[in-house]
Amino acid sequence: MKMPTPDASVLARRAEIVNALRAIVPGEGVIVERDEMRVYETDALTAYRQLPMVVVLPTTTEQVSQVLKYCNELGIKVVPRGAGTSLSGGALPLADGIILGLGKFNKILDIDYANRTVTAQPGVTNLGITTAVAHEGFYYAPDPSSQIACTIGGNIAENSGGVHCLKYGLTTNNVLGIEMVLMNGDIVRLGGKHLDAEGYDLLGIMTGSEGLLGVVTEVTVRILRKPETLRAVLIGFPSSETGGNCVAAIIAAGIIPGGMEMMDKPAIHAAEEFVHAGYPLDVEALLIVELDGPEAEVNHLIGEVEKIARDCGAVSVRVSESEDERMVFWAGRKAAFPAVGRISPDYLCMDGTIPRKQLPLVLNRMTEMSEKHGLRVANVFHAGDGNLHPLILYDANKPGELQAAEDFGADILKLCVEVGGVLTGEHGVGVEKRDLMTHQFTEIDLNQQQRLKCAFDPEGLLNPGKVFPQLHRCAELGRMHIHRGQIPFPDLPRF
Amino acid sequence: MKTHLKPTDADQALEAVRWAISEETPLELVGNGSKRALGRPFQATHTLDLSGLTGVTLYEPEELVLSARAGTPLAELEALLAENRQQFAFEPTDFGPLLGGEAGRQTIGGVVSCNLAGPRRVKAGAVRDHFLGCQAVSGRGEAFKAGGRVVKNVTGYDLPKLVAGAYGTLTVLTEVTLKVLPAPEVTRTVLVRGLDDTDAIRVMALALQSPYEVAGAAHVPASLAGGLGVEELGTGGSDAAATAIRLEGFGRSIEYRAGKLRDLLGGFGTVDFLDREPSLAFWAALRDVKPFVAQPERLVWRLSVPPADGARVVADIKRRLPGSDAYFDWGGGLIWLAVDPGAEAAGQHAVRGAVGLGGGSGGGHATLIRAPDTVRASSDVFHPQPAPLAALSARVKETLDPKRIFNPGRMYAGV
Ligand SMILES: Cc1cc2nc3c(=O)[nH]c(=O)nc-3n(C[C@H](O)[C@H](O)[C@H](O)COP(=O)(O)OP(=O)(O)OC[C@H]3O[C@@H](n4cnc5c(N)ncnc54)[C@H](O)[C@@H]3O)c2cc1C
Ligand SMILES: Cc1cc2nc3c(=O)[nH]c(=O)nc-3n(C[C@H](O)[C@H](O)[C@H](O)COP(=O)(O)OP(=O)(O)OC[C@H]3O[C@@H](n4cnc5c(N)ncnc54)[C@H](O)[C@@H]3O)c2cc1C
Numbered sequence: 001m002k003m004p005t006p007d008a009s010v011l012a013r014r015a016e017i018v019n020a021l022r023a024i025v026p027g028e029g030v031i032v033e034r035d036e037m038r039v040y041e042t043d044a045l046t047a048y049r050q051l052p053m054v055v056v057l058p059t060t061t062e063q064v065s066q067v068l069k070y071c072n073e074l075g076i077k078v079v080p081r082g083a084g085t086s087l088s089g090g091a092l093p094l095a096d097g098i099i100l101g102l103g104k105f106n107k108i109l110d111i112d113y114a115n116r117t118v119t120a121q122p123g124v125t126n127l128g129i130t131t132a133v134a135h136e137g138f139y140y141a142p143d144p145s146s147q148i149a150c151t152i153g154g155n156i157a158e159n160s161g162g163v164h165c166l167k168y169g170l171t172t173n174n175v176l177g178i179e180m181v182l183m184n185g186d187i188v189r190l191g192g193k194h195l196d197a198e199g200y201d202l203l204g205i206m207t208g209s210e211g212l213l214g215v216v217t218e219v220t221v222r223i224l225r226k227p228e229t230l231r232a233v234l235i236g237f238p239s240s241e242t243g244g245n246c247v248a249a250i251i252a253a254g255i256i257p258g259g260m261e262m263m264d265k266p267a268i269h270a271a272e273e274f275v276h277a278g279y280p281l282d283v284e285a286l287l288i289v290e291l292d293g294p295e296a297e298v299n300h301l302i303g304e305v306e307k308i309a310r311d312c313g314a315v316s317v318r319v320s321e322s323e324d325e326r327m328v329f330w331a332g333r334k335a336a337f338p339a340v341g342r343i344s345p346d347y348l349c350m351d352g353t354i355p356r357k358q359l360p361l362v363l364n365r366m367t368e369m370s371e372k373h374g375l376r377v378a379n380v381f382h383a384g385d386g387n388l389h390p391l392i393l394y395d396a397n398k399p400g401e402l403q404a405a406e407d408f409g410a411d412i413l414k415l416c417v418e419v420g421g422v423l424t425g426e427h428g429v430g431v432e433k434r435d436l437m438t439h440q441f442t443e444i445d446l447n448q449q450q451r452l453k454c455a456f457d458p459e460g461l462l463n464p465g466k467v468f469p470q471l472h473r474c475a476e477l478g479r480m481h482i483h484r485g486q487i488p489f490p491d492l493p494r495f
Numbered sequence: 496m497k498t499h500l501k502p503t504d505a506d507q508a509l510e511a512v513r514w515a516i517s518e519e520t521p522l523e524l525v526g527n528g529s530k531r532a533l534g535r536p537f538q539a540t541h542t543l544d545l546s547g548l549t550g551v552t553l554y555e556p557e558e559l560v561l562s563a564r565a566g567t568p569l570a571e572l573e574a575l576l577a578e579n580r581q582q583f584a585f586e587p588t589d590f591g592p593l594l595g596g597e598a599g600r601q602t603i604g605g606v607v608s609c610n611l612a613g614p615r616r617v618k619a620g621a622v623r624d625h626f627l628g629c630q631a632v633s634g635r636g637e638a639f640k641a642g643g644r645v646v647k648n649v650t651g652y653d654l655p656k657l658v659a660g661a662y663g664t665l666t667v668l669t670e671v672t673l674k675v676l677p678a679p680e681v682t683r684t685v686l687v688r689g690l691d692d693t694d695a696i697r698v699m700a701l702a703l704q705s706p707y708e709v710a711g712a713a714h715v716p717a718s719l720a721g722g723l724g725v726e727e728l729g730t731g732g733s734d735a736a737a738t739a740i741r742l743e744g745f746g747r748s749i750e751y752r753a754g755k756l757r758d759l760l761g762g763f764g765t766v767d768f769l770d771r772e773p774s775l776a777f778w779a780a781l782r783d784v785k786p787f788v789a790q791p792e793r794l795v796w797r798l799s800v801p802p803a804d805g806a807r808v809v810a811d812i813k814r815r816l817p818g819s820d821a822y823f824d825w826g827g828g829l830i831w832l833a834v835d836p837g838a839e840a841a842g843q844h845a846v847r848g849a850v851g852l853g854g855g856s857g858g859g860h861a862t863l864i865r866a867p868d869t870v871r872a873s874s875d876v877f878h879p880q881p882a883p884l885a886a887l888s889a890r891v892k893e894t895l896d897p898k899r900i901f902n903p904g905r906m907y908a909g910v
Contacts, residue, residue, distance in 0.1 A: 114803035159649045186883040192858020193801035204656025208649045228706045248557040254677035297748030353645040385646045425647035455890035
């Protein structure tokens with residue numbers, strides 16, 4: 001993975017930079033020892049590692065502002081970091097850059113039931129928000145599987161999602177306001193406790209911007225009342241086609257489940273061996289459909305889903321009759337990643353979205369690719385919104401297997417784009433999918449996105465080397481190539 | 496000479512923009528005329544009329560997605576969706592009559608560009624939450640695409656969000672892709688009668704905090720309830736104030752939820768129900784600001800505030816601007832306010848003072864929706880922004896429209 005060339009003049013001034021940072025963030029907030037910096041050398045995409053130049057752990061927005069202003073003036077690169085659970089290498093350090101860790105921003109600032117909001121510092125975990133309001137019967141809807149560890153700031157940067165996304169949306173649909181610091185040190189507030197802050201929707205742009213535009217220092221999210229009832233149906237299918245058709249039929253019936261997750265045969269077997277959830281082993285695809293809401297509605301819809309499943313040719317249908325049983329249905333799905341980890345020394349978790357109806361085609365093509373690359377693949381996916389997570393199994397100790405796995409992964413993501421989908425549905429581009437961006441976007445599309453970065457960070461110092469395959473200077477992106485019109489468009493109707 | 500350019504496809508739109516750039520002459524982007532009187536008045540020698548870009552390019556009901564060229568009339572798309580028992584869940588407002596025009600004229604490009612969502616906002620989100628992708632022409636004379644056609648997409652910056660609500664000041668949209676959702680089988684409204692603003696806000700908060708999936712919470716005081724034109728609400732009297740909680744979904748579920756809400760809210764006043772037809776009429780009238788349509792001389796403001804602040808904000812404004820009238824949507828978070836024409840600078844100091852500029856994580860804003868050109872030219876139509884945010888917004892405009900060709904000054908001077 002090619003990263004921006006380290007700036008020798010910056011590295012040469014390390015001692016001076018450390019002193020300046022210590023003046024801004026006193027005490028133990030600046031880490032310089034190699035051993036102590038080790039914990040920061042990678043995120044959850046552990047294939048890539050790099051020690052940063054320095055790690056800074058500020059505790060106030062004012063400190064963040066001063067650090068960024070200082071770095072901006074001296075041309076020092078900055079990589080923000082939450083919990084480091086990114087699966088796309090978004091928080092991977094740069095040799096000549098600082099890691100700006102937000103871990104000490106870990107307080108909940110305000111819980112407001114009347115307005116149904118929670119305001120928190122960015123280092124609070126996703127689950128921490130739900131925990132803070134659970135005793136009053138509320139929760140925060142987006143629930144990435146990493147929710148115990150990942151931070152709400154990281155969620156904003158990655159626009160994270162989870163099982164609930166189909167019905168309740170991603171982070172972007174649940175965040176109302178942020179405070180952020182720009183690379184020049186400006187502190188800007190976007191949104192608040194009200195809806196739809198007027199003006200350009202910079203909050204929308206910040207969400208999912210992967211730490212390239214600004215550093216989030218405060219977050220206001222909306223919270224929801226917990227549904228009265230939750231029930232799940234476990235449905236086995238003889239083929240992925242029948243499973244896919246059933247997903248479409250449920251939606252066509254006007255039902256939007258709280259969650260709709262599918263696993264293929266290898267994933268079912270791995271999960272069953274691991275947690276003994278009682279999954280059927282003779283099916284090709286297993287669908288979990290969860291309905292949540294008022295009791296009367298859930299009971300009614302469960303019956304509808306059961307009927308639809310049988311009409312679609314399901315070979316087994318089980319409805320949860322108790323909360324314990326519902327949890328057991330989910331146990332296998334939730335443990336699918338570690339379960340697959342048990343049957344293979346290593347695996348690569350991919351993340352692409354496709355139009356749902358392309359599912360059978362994509363699964364068939366994946367089987368062909370599996371033969372071509374000589375590697376197995378297991379599939380779990382958010383079936384309701386077409387977000388796939390193929391797990392490519394490999395052994396890093398066997399020469400060439402990591403490369404084969406990466407090639408296989410790239411082929412899968414290109415296929416997602418080819419059938420009308422996108423390279424990433426929730427894990428972000430980071431360094432992992434950076435060089436594939438040209439498969440989804442033209443140079444013009446990409447330049448337009450990079451220009452947007454120029455509005456926030458003209459020197460390109462915030463998290464460079466991520467998301468975009470080519471680094472451009474803002475001045476170069478600013479040029480326009482317009483020829484003087486001769487006779488303007490004779491074909492165009494005008495009056 | 497003032498030219499009216501009406502491209503019929505995306506290539507022609509691109510050509511028109513390139514010509515305007517080479518001439519360094521601004522364009523007024525227009526859809527179908529419904530919201531032209533919204534925003535700051537500005538000078539544009541030429542009009543780029545996008546109503547010729549019509550037609551649905553993709554509709555897959557079972558995928559919950561629809562793409563259409565930007566000039567396609569919303570009404571046409573809503574009819575198509577209705578055939579499949581689907582809808583745009585953000586419930587687009589229709590400002591045609593409010594702004595002195597006809598109803599039902601708006602284009603989908605205009606709807607997206609203004610990001611004005613209706614009562615279902617509290618449950619289903621705004622237009623921007625359903626806007627998945629677009630084809631567009633930038634003010635650099637380049638055609639580009641952004642976003643995609645799938646619901647879950649985090650590939651690169653979410654440019655569609657930026658375009659939604661930009662009032663045509665950043666790009667020309669040529670094609671848009673939106674998420675659609677099933678239309679509810681049944682709609683019913685629970686009404687609590689006779690509450691004052693403060694109690695109404697409490698009732699709405701209780702309903703929105705309940706697990707009964709409220710799809711609209713509004714309060715119309717007695718003075719404005721008659722203006723909605725819904726017979727079942729009656730015409731006057733102190734009991735005429737209506738606090739309305741909307742329920743949507745499957746029949747059996749509605750019965751159950753309506754019963755639960757009656758139990759929950761019964762202590763506050765008499766509880767009535769509106770069945771399907773009056774219910775649809777009520778929420779449509781509320782959405783399209785009907786109480787103020789028949790009072791064309793009054794200035795109309797739209798405020799977005801933290802819902803629990805709603806009653807306080809309105810009381811504050813009424814104290815400073817006696818004679819003004821207001822009703823609430825979004826559980827108190829959206830305030831529709833009518834001000835008498837005499838008020839100095841449209842009453843903006845009173846209105847914006849009440850909203851409270853820059854108050855920590857609370858926030859809020861007020862937009863002048865209807866006022867004569869002269870008033871809109873001399874007041875801040877959109878809420879003034881703190882300096883760092885204004886500077887950032889101006890830099891964002893620069894990236895998409897550096898020559899300020901598109902609707903220059905419609906939102907903010909210089910932008
Ligand atoms: C086991 C596992 C399961 C996962 N499941 C899901 C899932 O279901 N859905 C999903 O969407 N993701 C999932 N993820 C990915 C990951 O957890 C999310 O992307 C998460 O939001 C990252 O949060 P973080 O705090 O760990 O951020 P980090 O990894 O620290 O950083 C991620 C990115 O955000 C930036 N960043 C972090 N904090 C800030 C800030 N305050 N301001 C600006 N930029 C910032 C960083 O620069 C980096 O680019 C999973 C990860 C793991 C390891
Ligand atoms: C010859 C002619 C003369 C007219 N004269 C008048 C007149 O004197 N007075 C009058 O009130 N009306 C007049 N109209 C109607 C009016 O000019 C336009 O139809 C109207 O301005 C469009 O309204 P709108 O943009 O608010 O519509 P909407 O479709 O509701 O658009 C709202 C907003 O979205 C933007 N927008 C719309 N489509 C796009 C898009 N595809 N891409 C980016 N942004 C977009 C607009 O710029 C605007 O900011 C005239 C129309 C014609 C054809």
